[in-house]
Amino acid sequence: MQDIPGPAVYRISFYLRQLETFQRAEHETISSKQLGKALGYTDAQVRKDLTYFGQFGHPGVGYRVDELIGRLKKILGTDRVWPVILVGAGNLGRALMSYKGFLRKGFQLSAVFDADAAKIGRRFGDLEIEPMENLPRIVGQLQIRMAIIAVTPEAAQGVLDFLIEAGIRGVLNFSPANLKSPSDIFVQSVDLAVQLEQLSFRMSLGDPSDALPQDESRSVR
Amino acid sequence: MQDIPGPAVYRISFYLRQLETFQRAEHETISSKQLGKALGYTDAQVRKDLTYFGQFGHPGVGYRVDELIGRLKKILGTDRVWPVILVGAGNLGRALMSYKGFLRKGFQLSAVFDADAAKIGRRFGDLEIEPMENLPRIVGQLQIRMAIIAVTPEAAQGVLDFLIEAGIRGVLNFSPANLKSPSDIFVQSVDLAVQLEQLSFRMSLGDPSDALPQDESRSVR
């Protein structure tokens, strides 16, 4: 078990999400064809992806929804709760703090840090913003391994280094910077501008004139 | 010109970002090797990616930074400003509203909508939240083609359909839902939970016991 395509791991998350939808609709079993169709994949893709991790299906029947959900959570490591810290309590950080979907998915926001003295002690929900100095102690005491970075791109690399030093091993990074880290540290980055650029690229292919108000009348009422 | 690998288009965004960094550092030219190294790609990868779109380099010299930035922006369609609307003024939506990086990257937030009557008229920066009824008119008048969705997963599909009906052709979706749309509509999705799951997966591979506070003493001071 060690050459699973990256895209396959990524799709596992989507299978899980879709299975939970089927579960709420009280489906007992589901075929690779149904699951694939709901997500826009082929049935072969679904089966192949799943068999990278084991044999979960029942020939002639399909996959039992509850069972497969349990297996996928175990694979993704979300069958338990991961404590997570957030660094950076700016706009985005504060939005993340109040994001409710966290816990349901197996992640628990355990502490929030910011370098700005003016923000320290401010309270959001049941957490209050801590100064960076407290970070190593808290990470150590709560044995936290996962962090979310939502700071300026200039500060991001320094924060990452500091986090690693404190014992963090996986990071979800929201700042638009190319972060460097040792290979045993996992960094997953989300860059809003990159996402918008991808959209813009695809939209420009079809009709480059769509970008700015041109003529082309359409339902102005 | 029409079979460019998806991953290559994605990397173009990163080349652009890195080039802008080199530009700020006043580099005149840059080789595929330098650019690749800064981002963790091979030099061959960089050259191949770029040649999908044309010939931008100068043998023996490299790429002229200013020139290449201009070309890549044109390719991505961000050499002009795209007006964008936001639907959903919850926590995440409000964070996006105040995100300053937008305009610099070629995107301008032009209007914000929410279905919740209590939020209508509330003001953030220079925009105020509009009711959904106004959406088709505003999209039509300003000829807007791009939207960001930050609503609940339950509402997302309905909002998407409504947006398409109003003339939107590209959507950046932040709600955790598998949205269906015609093939000429571009939907780019970002799901926070999926990102965290990918991290959790990779971290679980190495050492499954890292998830919850176990023994393993580390720098608790």
Added chain:
DNA sequence: TGGTGTGAATCCTTTCACAGCC
């Protein structure tokens, strides 16, 4: 009949290696 699991075939992406240019 309806379904999984899987080797083989296909398709797509990345890397190699080198001709040609400054």
Added chain:
DNA sequence: GGCTGTGAAAGGATTCACACCA
């Protein structure tokens, strides 16, 4: 010598097609 652009080779991922099972 240093660098790009690119066909050819290698490496990965997806799809096909079928054996096998309920």
